């Protein structure tokens with residue numbers, strides 16, 4: 001089979017298209033014929049050699065959608081549409097950047113859909129992250145106000161749509177004035193240009209602050225996000241687009257407002273229920289949710305796709321079709 005193999009840690013060119021043996025089936029694992037997969041920022045870190053415990057060469061890819069090729073447990077018939085996410089896929093064993101992948105049964109999610117594989121490929125990890133952050137970490141409620149920092153990211157764009165569907169007022173951010181219309185067209189009620197310190201601008205819109213903040217830029221803007229919350233508000237750090245892992249100086253009793261809450265979301269496959277994924281796919285199929293697919297690359301273009309993501313050229317999800 002063809003696979004995009006990350007030959008060693010390094011720049012995008014270390015990913016090379018190779019012909020490798022098709023993975024052999026074994027008990028408790030399912031072989032999937034990969035039809036599409038979304039590209040994820042964490043895969044850039046893994047490629048650079050920043051993910052602990054990852055050896056090279058490795059076929060990366062922490063998610064995929066496709067059809068069951070062989071399942072020795074007979075849980076799923078050949079041809080069943082499935083998604084696979086996380087669980088060490090593409091890190092500790094070979095993942096989705098290939099024509100076939102072999103994954104543990106417990107990270108396989110069946111579904112039924114007539115949507116194009118391009119669209120389906122964008123869904124699993126993006127939906128798991130947004131749904132987990134908004135519903136489990138932030139516990140969003142109708143009528144609340146929400147700030148999304150890193151609003152033009154694929155996670156930010158979907159988060160805005162789900163928050164709007166649930167009846168929240170949304171402020172979304174971008175560093176780029178050219179993307180304001182893009183955010184408004186996606187449903188944001190207000191757009192604030194990201195400068196690193198936006199709490200005053202947010203309070204011009206909502207003088208008491210916002211109830212919930214989805215922090216996708218990370219530690220660089222986290223302290224400022226805590227300044228944006230209303231009494232008893234919650235900040236959830238889900239992303240690290242700012243590429244900085246630690247906060248140099250953090251004074252809990254100064255930086256977290258009294259009764260305010262700070263949490264994080266680090267999703268794993270068990271955070272997503274099988275029925276929830278099918279329900280979301282049905283919402284997309286019925287047109288209630290509009291996914292932003294920026295570009296679809298081929299398996300032979302993985303290095304280009306990694307560079308494209310690294311250069312922040314996308315205005316939505318990057319998908320790859322083997």
Ligand SMILES: NC(=O)c1ccc[n+]([C@@H]2O[C@H](COP(=O)([O-])OP(=O)(O)OC[C@H]3O[C@@H](n4cnc5c(N)ncnc54)[C@H](OP(=O)(O)O)[C@@H]3O)[C@@H](O)[C@H]2O)c1
Pocket residue numbers: 039040041042125129150152153154155156173174175176179194216217238239240241242243265266267268309312314315316317
């Ligand atoms: N916790 C979890 O379980 C989980 C799961 C999946 C993803 N994530 C994280 O969620 C975040 C979003 O992922 P994604 O795949 O949706 O990202 P993405 O689509 O690749 O995000 C691209 C956008 O990020 C913004 N950006 C890039 N560098 C930035 C910086 N230094 N400061 C501020 N904004 C910056 C740019 O927006 P502008 O140019 O418009 O400002 C760009 O349009 C990532 O950090 C990812 O690692 C977390």
